[in-house]
Amino acid sequence: MRIGELARKVGVNTKTLRYYESIGLLPAAERTSAGYRVYGPGDADRVGFIKAAQRLGMRLDEIAEVLALRDADKRPCSYVRGVLHEHVTDIDNRIADLQRLRQQLLDLDARADQLASDPSAAPASCPLIDHVRHQGQVRT
CATH class of the missing domain: 4.10.810 (Virus Scaffolding Protein; Chain A)
Incomplete structure (x- = not known):
């Protein structure tokens, strides 16, 4: 799916998706021969995960750490719990x-x-x- 389709599907704007890609939260999208970004279902799931983490009050740098753990096939739950405890204190x-x-x-x-x-x-x-x-x- 193209960037506009993904944006509508996950409820963000296209600039957000480009930003997520630029800071490494989303992997670089495949490109068509015309240069259009092409995303798959895994990208929609990843953005949904990012948005859910944001609803918990997590910052993008914290989410990047969670995604890095997840991408390395490590459960990020203990890291997430630590971050959430810090947020509760704040x-x-x-x-x-x-x-x-x-x-x-x-x-x-x-x-x-x-x-x-x-x-x-x-x-x-x-x-x-x-x-x-x-x-x-x-x-x-």
Whole structure:
């Protein structure tokens, strides 16, 4: 099948397939005498595998490692589990950062009326932002 057919079949655009090929996630496609790329069912399966791994939050470099293991007839499950554990840790850290930010924003909102009535505030400024800028309160 040609690149457009494969793209429709697996739900990506042709640029994505060319990119995957350029970075080695897809092997170089066979070419017709006119230079058109020709793909087989194994390529559709491979792109489906890549998309499934992406849905798990895996980066392309991590997927490349999984594919390399798979291509060497090695089960990549332990590598995948390690990557997924790292991603869970990252997500937990981001959630904690967002919870801290949420609390800081609520605290700032609770002080909004007091800060807005500050007579020393510049007339064309926002006292809330000025307060954060001078206090260094809000961090993610």
